[in-house]
Amino acid sequence: MKIRAISARAVDCGFQKQALQTTRVASPMSRFPRFAEARASWMWPSKKTFVRVEADNGFVGWGCTNGGEITEMIVNSHLARLFEGEAADAAQIHAQATASLLPNDRSGFAMMAVAALDIALWDLQAKAQGKALVDLLGGSELETLPVYMTTGRPEAFAGGGWQGLKAAAPYGPESGDEGLAENVALMRRFAEAAGPDQPIMIDAFLSWDADYTLRFAEACKDLPLAWIEDPIPPQDVEGLRKIRREMDPGIALALGNFAFSYADAADLLRSGTVGVLQPDIAWAGGITETLRILALAEAVDTEVILHNSCEQPWALAMAAACQSKARVECVDRGESSPLYSLLAPRADIANGQVAVPRQISGFAPPHFVSAAFEAAPEPSKGG
Incomplete structure (x- = not known):
């Protein structure tokens, strides 16, 4: 099973409207008065980033992380071009993805992007084998x-x-x-x-x-x-x-x-x-x-x-x-x-x-996320 295409989309899922974002909750920014009353006033890019991995056998795996446009860019402009056409081997791709990002960042947004891709690959493998992820x-x-x-x-x-x-x-x-x-x-x-x-x-x-x-x-x-x-x-x-x-x-x-x-x-x-x-x-x-x-x-x-x-x-x-x-x-x-x-x-x-979730059908996004993939133009690949 080889990877035909990898794409990511940052989608607003209402994170900034949650009570933990709109009420007073202590944070690293609390010592600055203009950011103390609500985390939504300073929080990092808050859209959820969904990653879609399509295999040459028609199966599709899904992953999700935080980081919005930042993690979307890492997947679309860097990771996708490395692994499209490669075998859908989660362990091998994880090792190569982290190594490719190591000169710039071993943590934070880089590993969030790797995480979403990795989760999608595990989902892809579970679907291809007809198993629930837990199995x-x-x-x-x-x-x-x-x-x-x-x-x-x-x-x-x-x-x-x-x-x-x-x-x-x-x-x-x-x-x-x-x-x-x-x-x-x-x-x-x-x-x-x-x-x-x-x-x-x-x-x-x-x-x-x-x-x-x-x-x-x-x-x-x-x-x-x-x-x-x-x-x-x-x-x-x-x-x-x-x-x-x-x-x-x-x-x-x-x-x-x-x-x-x-x-x-x-x-x-x-x-x-x-x-x-x-x-x-x-x-x-x-x-x-x-x-x-x-x-x-x-x-x-x-x-x-x-x-x-x-x-x-x-x-x-x-x-x-x-x-x-x-x-x-x-x-x-x-x-x-x-x-x-x-x-x-x-x-x-x-x-x-x-x-314990046991759905053999694996992960699938809600309609508003699928629509974001359909509506957005094909992401450009870095080079």
């Missing part, structure tokens, strides 16, 4: 996976059997003692909604510093705080080590949303600070790269929770097939959102459990 990855006897919920409205998920409720921190050090008090009050609200002995978590999105993180942890010492996620940039290894050394050992550091490759994940794990590793398959080089990350984490006995799992059917398939004690994340977008069903039907979640 192509080794199969699973599990019917469901336990879910934790990331939300801004914890009361809506009280008593739902979740593996925890996670908040997005609204404030960072720039908001002083008042902001710290508001963050702690939010955690008390989450603890009340979660119920006795149920874990709560908080995502600081790289917006804090080591001292602020320690102050927050101390202020929450009477709460069932399971982890603090990405409190500081992953490059600040000494800051992470200070937090891990001085913080209550019962509170984990959840890191790795912004680990875009095996190398990034390995750097974090070598720091000795990771309690939970949370790579995003659609950012961290795709399925092929994440298989390596899972093996690395298993070797050092570190739990992996695949980021934003319930919006990524490939993540649910990987968790079921490749992890012995998986739990996954669902991001609350409200009652309805296009983001719930970009390449597969909305994940079936009930009583804190999500069904």
Whole structure:
């Protein structure tokens, strides 16, 4: 099976209209007043990038990532010209794609583009073999996976059997003692909604510093705080080590949303600070790269929770097939959102459990995405 054509389209799927984008959520830009109130005011290109890979036998594979026009350009102007006409071998193409980008970037947008192409190639292979992706990855006897919920409205998920409720921190050090008090009050609200002995978590999105993180942890010492996620940039290894050394050992550091490759994940794990590793398959080089990350984490006995799992059917398939004690994340977008069903039907979640996807037909985009491919002119190939 050879690749006939590769194309990418950046499509607006309403990401900037989500509550996490339009309400106050702490971020690396919070210290700049004009960007503090809403992530939508500064967020990187927010369109979803869909990648379509057509094989010479008529099968079509689909992948998806973030990065909008940037990742679209990398696929159309660089990766497509390298691999059209080549065998649809995901491992071989992944190795060559990452090597071809290495002189410019081993991380970030480059690996997002590789991820979307890689996911599409795995989808193509599953369709060609007449298998569900979970079976192509080794199969699973599990019917469901336990879910934790990331939300801004914890009361809506009280008593739902979740593996925890996670908040997005609204404030960072720039908001002083008042902001710290508001963050702690939010955690008390989450603890009340979660119920006795149920874990709560908080995502600081790289917006804090080591001292602020320690102050927050101390202020929450009477709460069932399971982890603090990405409190500081992953490059600040000494800051992470200070937090891990001085913080209550019962509170984990959840890191790795912004680990875009095996190398990034390995750097974090070598720091000795990771309690939970949370790579995003659609950012961290795709399925092929994440298989390596899972093996690395298993070797050092570190739990992996695949980021934003319930919006990524490939993540649910990987968790079921490749992890012995998986739990996954669902991001609350409200009652309805296009983001719930970009390449597969909305994940079936009930009583804190999500069904393992087993569709043999694989991934397929909604009509508005297909229309974007049909309407747009053929992308130019770099050279």
